[in-house]
Amino acid sequence: MPITIKIEEECFQAHASQAAGNAxxxxxxxxxxxxxxxxxxxxxxxxxxxxxxxxxxxxxxxxKSLWHQLVHSLPDEDGRYVMFDYVKLQKDATWSRACSFVFWLPKEANPESKSIYTAGKDTFKAALNTS
Structure with missing residues (x-):
């Protein structure tokens, strides 16, 4: 049976806040x-x-320090989706803002959690217009 996942409005508001540079x-x-x-x-x-x-x-x-802070804040036994905003070196040697979608799914997560997070990933990314 297909898994139906609902995306709450607060997710869109949080994403907009992050896109505006607040997170x-x-x-x-x-x-x-x-x-x-x-x-x-x-x-x-x-x-x-x-x-x-x-x-x-x-x-x-x-x-790198920010990345480690993020990873250490995530659960060891359950999945999460994360939008991580950081500074990246460009080919022209300038620094720019970058944002990446992180699909956090530790091997210790239970099979049901793995199935649900995997099933919702593409829908969630598409809803937030991320690649």
Whole structure:
């Protein structure tokens, strides 16, 4: 039987807030009744503007630190969807803002959780207009 997943309005509001530059990352989860809700959002603490005058190694270290903070905040035994906003070096040697969709599904997650998160991933990404 196909899994029906409902995306709550708060997800769209959180995504719009992040797109406006207000959040470093947003974590979404699927509830027991198959609704995707916004679980948490980290306020922006590092942006392209912060890179002015910084050495490339320092910028990369800051982005890596933010990534580690995010990963350590996620559950060990359940899935999550995350939009992670960071600073990225471009081919022309300038820094720009980037945002990536993260599909968090640890191997310790139970089979039902894995099925539900996998089933909802493409629908959720499409709803948020992410690639």
């Amino acid at each position: 470093q990352w947003t974590v979404y989860r699927i509830t027991n009744d198959n609704r995707i809700v916004m679980e948490s959002q980290k306020a922006r603490c590092f942006s392209v503007e912060d890179t002015i005058g910084m050495a490339g190694d320092s910028i990369n270290a800051k982005v």
